[in-house]
Amino acid sequence: MVEETLDPADWETLRVLARRVVDDAINYTRDVRDRPLWQDMPPEVRTRFRSPAPQKGRPLAEVYDDLVTNLLPYPMGNIHPRFWMWYMGSSNFTGALGDFLAAIIGSNLGGGDHAAAEIDKQVVNWLKEMMGYPATSSGTLVSGGSMANLIGLTVARNQMSGIDLRELGLGALNAPLRFYGSDQIHSCHQIAVEAMGMGNRALCRVPSDAACRMDLAALHRVVANDRAAGLHPACVIATAGTVNTGAIDDLAAIADFCADEGLWLHVDGLHQQQGAIHVRFQRGSDR
Ligand SMILES: Cc1ncc(COP(=O)(O)O)c(C=O)c1O
Known part of the structure; x- marks a missing residue:
């Protein structure tokens, strides 16, 4: 019997992509001052967020490329040092690493005997x-x-x-x-x-x-x-x-x-x- 699993087909491909995501995230945080605080989304980007739910899966790398093109350039702007619109939390790279590990371990904090x-x-x-x-x-x-x-x-x-x-x-x-x-x-x-x-x-x-x-x-x-x-x-x-x-x-x-x-x-x-x-x-x- 073939075991069904959500594991990736190839852990090494995942490792390469994950490293790219972390590298991109570090650069994104480091270079925040070089980008505009906010920019309007072109209509073709906005339209992508109105499309119906996909019926078929896509390779993770392709989905990530989509995010690089259509999400990262259009932030709210609150991590930018010149965000003076109102009082709002910023992001924090250390915290993001913590969030990542929390999602990896996937704990339910309703109780239980665990760390x-x-x-x-x-x-x-x-x-x-x-x-x-x-x-x-x-x-x-x-x-x-x-x-x-x-x-x-x-x-x-x-x-x-x-x-x-x-x-x-x-x-x-x-x-x-x-x-x-x-x-x-x-x-x-x-x-x-x-x-x-x-x-x-x-x-x-x-x-x-x-x-x-x-x-x-x-x-x-x-x-x-x-x-x-x-x-x-x-x-x-x-x-x-x-x-x-x-x-x-x-x-x-x-x-x-x-x-x-x-x-x-x-x-x-x-x-x-x-x-x-x-x-x-x-x-x-x-x-
Ligand atoms: C004084 C004060 N109370 C409550 C809130 C609501 O917090 P949250 O947006 O995390 O729900 C805010 C958010 O800006 C706030 O400034």
Whole structure:
């Protein structure tokens, strides 16, 4: 019986191609300054991305040539040193090698007794150490800021609800929960409160000052008004590096306010692609 396999027909041909890919990638990274930051795709290139799914396989080298011609010359531009459009992560060659090995080993990090799962836990522990978090705290690595914020805000919602919200659902709340962020807040927070079933109105946009930082007097006012209206203020989302200007809210003052008011503090930022860190301060306690 012939064994079916996804192995290449010839490992040596693969080795030659793989070396070419790495050489090209090094040159591409080294020579980034010599290329335009961005260029428009000619119509014939754009058309290639509209073609139907291929019915037959093609040699890998041919597919790679396609990428060299049709992908690499038309990047977003964010790895270019003159990419000044907005705040966005760049690439990193060491990280790319790590990604390559991660894809080679193909681990599932849902659990199991294996080294990749240990690395995952170790990185979270290192982050805790760097942030001065207690050893008993926990965390998880996610795909980026939007996912990190969604998870952090979900924890805030569940903890601040005063009920077993995971079991009972939003319908069992005594009063609608309210979250607060500056008007410079990233759009992923709106997506998060919508996905959490609280609705966009649950996210109050507090005006920002001339430096694009949250106006604390305004925060005090809106929280007091919401309490008076019978709503349930739950969480302040402070930003440590807004997407428009990189402004950093007055984190210490907001933390004091949250401690005094018994609110959850969620900090978005401290990242680019690594994700957000959320922090909770209880009234007069674990600061
Ligand atoms: C402050 C802030 N929060 C959240 C995000 C969303 O992160 P991601 O694009 O990784 O989902 C960004 C992205 O630029 C951001 O700048």
